[in-house]
Amino acid sequence: MGSREIAKQVSSGWVYLPAVLLVYLAAIAGFITAVTHMDKGNVQPLLGVHPGFLLAASLIVAAANIIVNAGLFTLQPNQAAVLILFGAYSGTAKTPGFHWANPFLTKKKVSLRTRNFSTDKIKVNDSRGNPVEIGVVVAWRVESTAQAVFDVDDYEHFVAVQSEAAVRYLANSYPYDSAHEHEISLRGSAVEISQTLQRELGERLQRAGVIIEEARLSHLAYAPEIAGVMLRRQQAEAVVAARSRIVEGACGMVEMALARLSEHKTIVLDEERKAAMVTNLLVVLCGEQGAQPVVNAGTLYN
Numbered sequence: 001m002g003s004r005e006i007a008k009q010v011s012s013g014w015v016y017l018p019a020v021l022l023v024y025l026a027a028i029a030g031f032i033t034a035v036t037h038m039d040k041g042n043v044q045p046l047l048g049v050h051p052g053f054l055l056a057a058s059l060i061v062a063a064a065n066i067i068v069n070a071g072l073f074t075l076q077p078n079q080a081a082v083l084i085l086f087g088a089y090s091g092t093a094k095t096p097g098f099h100w101a102n103p104f105l106t107k108k109k110v111s112l113r114t115r116n117f118s119t120d121k122i123k124v125n126d127s128r129g130n131p132v133e134i135g136v137v138v139a140w141r142v143e144s145t146a147q148a149v150f151d152v153d154d155y156e157h158f159v160a161v162q163s164e165a166a167v168r169y170l171a172n173s174y175p176y177d178s179a180h181e182h183e184i185s186l187r188g189s190a191v192e193i194s195q196t197l198q199r200e201l202g203e204r205l206q207r208a209g210v211i212i213e214e215a216r217l218s219h220l221a222y223a224p225e226i227a228g229v230m231l232r233r234q235q236a237e238a239v240v241a242a243r244s245r246i247v248e249g250a251c252g253m254v255e256m257a258l259a260r261l262s263e264h265k266t267i268v269l270d271e272e273r274k275a276a277m278v279t280n281l282l283v284v285l286c287g288e289q290g291a292q293p294v295v296n297a298g299t300l301y302n
Helices: 013-039 052-070 144-152 155-172 190-207 224-264 271-286
Strands: 072-075 077-085 086-091 097-100 105-111 115-118 122-125 131-141 211-221
Touching: 013 052, 013 072, 013 097, 072 115, 077 144, 086 144, 105 144, 115 155, 122 155, 131 155, 131 190, 144 190, 155 190, 155 211, 190 211
Parallel strands: none
Antiparallel strands: 072 097, 077 086, 077 105, 115 131, 122 131, 131 211
């Protein structure tokens, strides 16, 4: 269990500010009056008060007012102040505006705004052992100020370190590319990878009171030392996949042609003629270049 955030209500600073200014003016006036009378050698009581006592009282009041003035602070929208009294957590103020709180409270301000963090491009092996370069961009914000301040040493540094660890774990869990249609890969499954990354980061950063709003890959490439080889491999896989589709389509067209001829009895073919027809159609349909027709004036058996 992490630290629990406690909402803290603080007083309006506009109520205390006029009083602070009036006390300052009164202390200054008393100080000037006492010094003036003492410079003239007049040490007679002033309005029943000895000038020396008035001088000391003015200094004490000014010093106390300085301490009271330390309780004034401001909060911008989406900003919070964690209040700590002599090492004990007192609460968190989140209302924007001009406030006053106990001057002995330590006020540690924490931004609640959404922040972007982009990791450096790091080199890591994917699930097949291929070295890849990967980088992510993360949008995050502080949800629990108590956890962010008390449960981790430096929550911003914690976000940076855990983000890099999550990226390494993600890259080790999936291949860079996949030849199978339904297999999740770093390059071919952007939505699933982003969801997995966001979930992994959310679990890691929960202890710091941080929530992840979005996490996406910002860079993905093979490492330079294997980029050329993997490019040729991708090209070869693409050629094989294309050939497979061509052969599949050609076989379907041949079957359709034979079935149509047989159905309409356009021409009666024996097995040998069917085999020749299938061969010729496959050559025409699967060839990389256009077939050159050859006119046969005789029969198949000549």
